[in-house]
Amino acid sequence: TFKTTKKTLQIGDANGKLVPNGKHYFDRMGEGEIIPDAPVFDSFFLQSFDKKIYWEWRLQDVHGFTVEYPTGGNWYISTRFKELLEQFKIAKDYYFYPTKLLYKGEKLDYWIFQYAGSYGALNKSHYIDFEKSTFIIEDSTKEIKISSYQEYLNNDENLFFKRLILNEKVDFIPLNSMSSDKIVSEKLKNAIE
Numbered sequence: 001t002f003k004t005t006k007k008t009l010q011i012g013d014a015n016g017k018l019v020p021n022g023k024h025y026f027d028r029m030g031e032g033e034i035i036p037d038a039p040v041f042d043s044f045f046l047q048s049f050d051k052k053i054y055w056e057w058r059l060q061d062v063h064g065f066t067v068e069y070p071t072g073g074n075w076y077i078s079t080r081f082k083e084l085l086e087q088f089k090i091a092k093d094y095y096f097y098p099t100k101l102l103y104k105g106e107k108l109d110y111w112i113f114q115y116a117g118s119y120g121a122l123n124k125s126h127y128i129d130f131e132k133s134t135f136i137i138e139d140s141t142k143e144i145k146i147s148s149y150q151e152y153l154n155n156d157e158n159l160f161f162k163r164l165i166l167n168e169k170v171d172f173i174p175l176n177s178m179s180s181d182k183i184v185s186e187k188l189k190n191a192i193e
Contacts, residue, residue, distance in 0.1 A: 012046025012055045013066035014076035014101065014110070019044065022068060029070035032116045034095045043100040043107055044076065056104055073174050075113045076101075082111045088171035088188045091115070091127060115174040125149035127173050127183075132165035 016022045019041045028035055046055050047066050061081040065074065077085075082096055097112040130152060135144045138158035146152045152159070164183070166173075171185040184192075 009054050009057055010048035010050045011058055011060060011063070012048045013064040014044040014069060015047040015065070015067045016041060016044050016070075016099075017068040018102075019068075019099075026068065026070040029074065029097075029112070029114055029116075030072045032072060034093065034114065034116050035097075036095070038097055041097060041099040041112065043102040044110065045102045059103055059108075070112060070114065073115045077111050077113050079109050079111065082113065084191055085113070085172070085188075087191070088185070089169065091170050091173040127166050127168055127170065129165040129167050133161060134163040135159040136162045 025035060025038050048055055061078040063076040065076060094115040099110045099112055100107040101110040130146045130148050135146055138160060143162060171188040173183040
């Protein structure tokens, strides 16, 4: 949100309810399916919980979604942000879908960045070396050693990584499609900033 002297404006999220057959494709994508032959999704528009006159007050490189869209771990991104991400190593099972964004009467090129690999245990079990990593219990300094992904899942404590060791060098790993659980390299972080 952006605070002005009069009110706080909400940034618009991408709504795909005008995309022909959008729901059909969005449901499949929401299940983690990558659809390489999907059409250009034409067109999304920005919407917020604010008054309609404020929906298009700000265009960003990354927008969330609202109303009708592919659920799961997807972002709505600009061509500029897509090109930045393509310069880095992203964990497997991702895809960029071309879309059009209707913004102030003009159709702009935007993309759905789908990271389907974040479904289930794929990324955590494949990319993280649990035996070498260390964890702490929430609201504590107590360290816990976990030897496997299964042990991590079976642990009743709310665990956080203290020291994370990866099995493979990647710049971006979306560990969980439904949360902010992402790993980003320092190099990618600096490029984004």
